[in-house]
Amino acid sequence: MQRQLTIIRRGVAEIVPEQSLVQKLRRSILTGKPLRVKLGMDPTAPDIHLGHTVVLNKIRQLQELGHIAHLVIGDFTGQIGDPTDKAETRKQLTPQQVEENARTYKEQVFKVLDPEKTELVHNSTWLAPLRFAEVVRLASTLTVARMLEREDFTKRFRENRPIHVHEFFYPLMQAYDSVALHTDIELGGTDQKFNLLMGRTLQREFGQQEQVALMMPLLEGLDGIHKMSKSLGNYIGIDEPTQQMYGKAMSIPDVLMPRYFELVSQVSNEELVAIQSGLADGSYHPRDAKMRLAREVVTRFLGEQAAEEAEKHWREVFQQGDLPSDIPEANLAAGRYWVIRLLVELGLAGSNSEARRAVEQGAVRVDGQRVEDVNAELDVRDGTVVQVGKRRFQRCRTVGV
RNA sequence: GGAGGGGUACCAAAGUGGUCAAAUGGGGCGGACUGUAAAUCCGUUGCGGAAGCUUCGAAGGUUCGAAUCCUUCCCCCUCCA
Numbered sequence: 100m101q102r103q104l105t106i107i108r109r110g111v112a113e114i115v116p117e118q119s120l121v122q123k124l125r126r127s128i129l130t131g132k133p134l135r136v137k138l139g140m141d142p143t144a145p146d147i148h149l150g151h152t153v154v155l156n157k158i159r160q161l162q163e164l165g166h167i168a169h170l171v172i173g174d175f176t177g178q179i180g181d182p183t184d185k186a187e188t189r190k191q192l193t194p195q196q197v198e199e200n201a202r203t204y205k206e207q208v209f210k211v212l213d214p215e216k217t218e219l220v221h222n223s224t225w226l227a228p229l230r231f232a233e234v235v236r237l238a239s240t241l242t243v244a245r246m247l248e249r250e251d252f253t254k255r256f257r258e259n260r261p262i263h264v265h266e267f268f269y270p271l272m273q274a275y276d277s278v279a280l281h282t283d284i285e286l287g288g289t290d291q292k293f294n295l296l297m298g299r300t301l302q303r304e305f306g307q308q309e310q311v312a313l314m315m316p317l318l319e320g321l322d323g324i325h326k327m328s329k330s331l332g333n334y335i336g337i338d339e340p341t342q343q344m345y346g347k348a349m350s351i352p353d354v355l356m357p358r359y360f361e362l363v364s365q366v367s368n369e370e371l372v373a374i375q376s377g378l379a380d381g382s383y384h385p386r387d388a389k390m391r392l393a394r395e396v397v398t399r400f401l402g403e404q405a406a407e408e409a410e411k412h413w414r415e416v417f418q419q420g421d422l423p424s425d426i427p428e429a430n431l432a433a434g435r436y437w438v439i440r441l442l443v444e445l446g447l448a449g450s451n452s453e454a455r456r457a458v459e460q461g462a463v464r465v466d467g468q469r470v471e472d473v474n475a476e477l478d479v480r481d482g483t484v485v486q487v488g489k490r491r492f493q494r495c496r497t498v499g500v
Numbered sequence: 501g502g503a504g505g506g507g508u509a510c511c512a513a514a515g516u517g518g519u520c521a522a523a524u525g526g527g528g529c530g531g532a533c534u535g536u537a538a539a540u541c542c543g544u545u546g547c548g549g550a551a552g553c554u555u556c557g558a559a560g561g562u563u564c565g566a567a568u569c570c571u572u573c574c575c576c577c578u579c580c581a
Contacts, residue, residue: 322527323538349537350536350537351538353536354538354539386534389536390536413537416537417537418535437549451548451549456544456545457529459543460531462529487529489530489537490537
């Protein structure tokens with residue numbers, strides 16, 4: 100049991116109440132019955148990113164300890180939208196959209212979870228048939244004041260932004276999921292605290308044993324400040340193109356390395372300690388740590404070969420400043436081109452003005468030669484490579500045009 | 501139903517008749533530097549090869565001149581009930 104606790108505790112932000120977790124584990128070990136672990140997935144945004152995997156990793160660990168996971172597809176709640184941390188009311192999705200998103204979710208989620216020990220359930224199964232009287236009973240368990248304790252609601256209220264009544268039902272529905280599933284442990288980010296605790300309240304109301312709320316920290320995104328989220332664009336999706344995924348991993352701020360290793364990487368606890376102390380005393384270069392992490396992440400989601408390619412590309416282009424081995428090609432008639440036109444033609448600039456700026460700023464190279472004159476006219480041959488900045492390239496193909 | 505506040509560029513937010521293509525911050529892009537696409541510093545950020553053109557919720561109007569004034573419309577928020 101001590102072993103289980105050590106594993107479970109890694110990277111966790113908060114366990115409420117911890118004592119209850121200990122009891123549940125003990126009971127599980129004695130009876131040989133696995134604990135029922137729940138994770139709700141709101142199918143509004145179908146793409147899973149590294150931030151989501153923090154919680155998924157934890158579930159995976161629990162699965163490896165023998166416990167069983169219920170993955171709740173919030174097909175019903177998804178039509179409401181969790182107001183958590185949202186500045187505005189989310190738009191409600193149609194059932195078709197929810198189904199579509201849920202499908203994508205499933206595919207991605209099993210890159211982390213063990214399908215053998217995962218049960219997929221839809222919460223419309225038990226939420227849709229509820230009668231109004233039952234809904235009222237749920238609603239009667241909490242007060243408006245209590246609801247407004249939630250920071251996001253308070254904030255919106257204070258800032259005169261709208262809060263719709265149906266949004267109040269979100270926590271209740273999520274909590275009711277726990278009742279329906281007899282959940283022992285519910286996982287979520289720290290921002291889910293209110294919802295997770297609501298599950299305890301409702302389970303008590305229904306005479307069940309209360310679940311343990313296990314909260315994971317919110318992973319900071321590429322900007323190093325805000326939590327990783329799709330809407331902020333500071334995320335690494337687990338379905339991204341190889342080089343992009345590797346590159347994004349390399350652009351994580353140095354200071355976040357210890358955290359990423361703790362929450363994202365699967366290195367053993369011993370290695371984790373070694374890495375973190377190495378980073379702390381400077382004996383381990385943050386870049387090397389980052390390359391290791393980037394490689395691990397790409398390997399995990401896209402395979403080892405992809406990871407190798409990505410690393411090679413990285414070394415060529417950014418460490419040695421060489422041309423990458425795979426430059427996108429564009430067909431073009433041979434001849435003389437005005438630089439600006441050439442850039443726009445190749446899609447390396449969105450407008451003439453933008454292209455001119457790039458040249459003025461010394462960002463443009465043609466066959467390795469920096470072009471500084473905005474009025475330059477250039478000969479384009481087959482194979483001419485045009486580069487803007489450090490990472491945008493186009494090779495011209497004049498054959499067959 | 502009544503009273504009030506507001507809609508400015510990718511986002512936030514100044515600007516209330518000319519000096520506004522529109523301050524400032526964030527973001528983006530670029531440069532320098534660093535064996536990192538990190539950090540830091542600097543530059544740049546409507547379109548246009550130039551003259552110039554089009555932008556401040558929408559449409560009209562006043563004026564030599566409007567993001568700024570007037571009219572109508574659309575959208576958002578708050579308070580009272």
